[in-house]
Amino acid sequence: QKEVEQNSGPLSVPEGAIASLNCTYSDRGSQSFFWYRQYSGKSPELIMFIYSNGDKEDGRFTAQLNKASQYVSLLIRDSQPSDSATYLCAVKGPGGNNRLAFGKGNQVVVIP
Amino acid sequence: NAGVTQTPKFRILKIGQSMTLQCTQDMNHNYMYWYRQDPGMGLKLIYYSVGAGITDKGEVPNGYNVSRSTTEDFPLRLELAAPSQTSVYFCASSVRTGFNQPQHFGDGTRLSIL
DSSP states (O other): OOOEEOOOOOEEEETTSOEEEEEEESOTTOOEEEEEEEOTTSOOEEEEEEOSSEEEEETTEEEEEETTTTEEEEEESSOOGGGOEEEEEEEEOSSSSOOEEEOOOEEEEEEO | OOOEEEEOSEEEEOTTOOEEEEEEESSOOSEEEEEEEOTTOOEEEEEEEEETTEEEEOSOOTTEEEOOSSSSBOOEEESSOOGGGOEEEEEEEEOSSOTTOOOEEOOOEEEEEO
């Protein structure tokens, strides 16, 4: 059973600061890693994916992947109040059905 | 382009009633999924389908049934509603090719069983 862990509690960051979110996974065969943002009462929306070790940057977001240590992280630079949401880590294992295993999510609150 | 459309958006059921949650997508995606999300939790996979006529169980299939007669539609059936099925249900779809293809989500159905 694939497991995806997001253990941090709610994260409060001042506006303009960096928010850092971490995610660990148990299946070493996992291929792709996704970060979804979910506003309260809304559906998840994709913000980034990564599948190679190292960093991937997209605007104010940077995803970092370390397959040897089995973790993936998300950095949000210059945090804005609109970044206040729950961030879900999702991991795709081996196999061709594109199944994702989701973590419980990390709530981020950006304080103006 | 509507993407993934779910109906209804809200529903209250009595214990023991049955209902079907509808999901349709217009992106010609082969893969479709049903998730449930309980408060403060991540998404749990109920059932998924890799194409018309093919369905398979996910992590939490008990109490649910699905069918996939067309590429576009993937309804989820609750036969005997129980309070434990109170949740938000999301339908998602993705293309078949490419290991980094994301899943696209509908707006969800909020279901309460009383």
